[in-house]
Amino acid sequence: MISLAGRDILHGWGKFVFTGVGLGLLIGVTLTMAGVYRGMIDDAQVLIDNSGADLWVVQKDTLGPYAESSSLYEDIYRGIAIMPGVAQAVNVTYFTMQVRHGERDVRSMAVGIVPGEAGQPGWPPYLVAGRQITRSHYEAVADIATGFKLGDRIKIRRNHYTVVGLTRRMVSSNGDPMVFIPLKDAQEAQFLKDNDAIVQNRRRTAENPNFNRPGVPGLLEAVIASQSGNPYVNAVLVSIKPGYTAEQVAEPIRRWKRLTVYTRAQMESILIEKLIATAAKQIGMFLVILALVSAAIVAFIIYTLTLGKIREIAVLKLIGTRNRTIAVMIMQQAIGLGLIGFAVGKIAATFWAPIFPKYVLLLPGDSLRGFVAVVIICALASVLAIRAALKVDPAEAIGG
Numbered sequence: 001m002i003s004l005a006g007r008d009i010l011h012g013w014g015k016f017v018f019t020g021v022g023l024g025l026l027i028g029v030t031l032t033m034a035g036v037y038r039g040m041i042d043d044a045q046v047l048i049d050n051s052g053a054d055l056w057v058v059q060k061d062t063l064g065p066y067a068e069s070s071s072l073y074e075d076i077y078r079g080i081a082i083m084p085g086v087a088q089a090v091n092v093t094y095f096t097m098q099v100r101h102g103e104r105d106v107r108s109m110a111v112g113i114v115p116g117e118a119g120q121p122g123w124p125p126y127l128v129a130g131r132q133i134t135r136s137h138y139e140a141v142a143d144i145a146t147g148f149k150l151g152d153r154i155k156i157r158r159n160h161y162t163v164v165g166l167t168r169r170m171v172s173s174n175g176d177p178m179v180f181i182p183l184k185d186a187q188e189a190q191f192l193k194d195n196d197a198i199v200q201n202r203r204r205t206a207e208n209p210n211f212n213r214p215g216v217p218g219l220l221e222a223v224i225a226s227q228s229g230n231p232y233v234n235a236v237l238v239s240i241k242p243g244y245t246a247e248q249v250a251e252p253i254r255r256w257k258r259l260t261v262y263t264r265a266q267m268e269s270i271l272i273e274k275l276i277a278t279a280a281k282q283i284g285m286f287l288v289i290l291a292l293v294s295a296a297i298v299a300f301i302i303y304t305l306t307l308g309k310i311r312e313i314a315v316l317k318l319i320g321t322r323n324r325t326i327a328v329m330i331m332q333q334a335i336g337l338g339l340i341g342f343a344v345g346k347i348a349a350t351f352w353a354p355i356f357p358k359y360v361l362l363l364p365g366d367s368l369r370g371f372v373a374v375v376i377i378c379a380l381a382s383v384l385a386i387r388a389a390l391k392v393d394p395a396e397a398i399g400g
Helices: 004-011 013-051 077-083 181-192 195-207 218-230 245-258 264-275 278-305 310-318 323-355 364-390 394-399
Strands: 053-057 086-101 102-112 138-144 154-158 159-167 179-183 237-240 259-265
Touching: 013 181, 013 264, 013 278, 013 364, 077 086, 077 237, 077 245, 086 278, 102 181, 138 154, 154 179, 159 179, 159 181, 159 364, 179 181, 179 394, 237 245, 237 323, 264 278, 278 323, 278 364, 310 323, 323 364
Parallel strands: 102 179, 138 159
Antiparallel strands: 053 237, 053 259, 086 102, 086 154, 086 237, 138 179, 154 159
């Protein structure tokens, strides 16, 4: 049996292919938007997983350390470390800033970690090059998304750091790559004032009679020294011992230490439902609108292509071609156009996804749903086109 759809496509293959490519680019954009949405969710989950923590101990009545500011005294981890079921309790700081490298700035999340043995909470779980931080000052481990290389000298506030290790997929909930530095350096950088502010603060302190008493030597120096340091951290990351549940360990800390403690499930809820909720909804709404627009354009293209062949369809009807054969031809062309468009869109999305500054996660499930949607839309559009084609009056169409 002669394939009318194939013959017709071969007759105008250039137009058909270019239409499929244009449709494919539109489908590719839709798949990419779905990947951006998935990537935002994955960034939040990766942040939690890579922290290596089972519990997050933060300032009471806050959603810290990722969603809100949290401040704890740095020595509070000692009391947490001896609580029942606690395997490790480690201080950590988080703050987002511009990290300077040469003539360019890289927006990053600086993470202050305690130098020690690899594998403790807060540390990057693995490296793709170099080594972990071993010194108490001026070393850094950076995510490869920063563009830094081993041996690079980067500037954080007033201090310079040497990149000694590189990691991958260590990002904040906003997708900013992480740079790990020693905790003491991070504490200084987080609240570091400029030189003029320091001088003015010391002058004001010296002019305060409560701090500069003639009969109390050393008081002024002690006050200035306390103002110069930063004894705070943003959170204490806790890993629990085998045989304990997260709530069994968290409840005594909440009760006796008067602090807020979040489990992994609670922290994931905070990140997804509160921190990135608005951005995720905005991307989701844009994805829905883009999908509807894509569906309308697909239907319009198929309908227009069919109306462009009215005379050919009229001739087929005059020579006795059955309506069913004409309908199958239109249906085959519509499905073929959709398959070409989906193939082009999937390939395009796969190739340009790594170029995006945000992480784009293309899940096979989303691709499968997109494929099914394209086939259904093409089938429905072809039905409308078939109804219009079968109503054509051959004599009137040829005569016009």
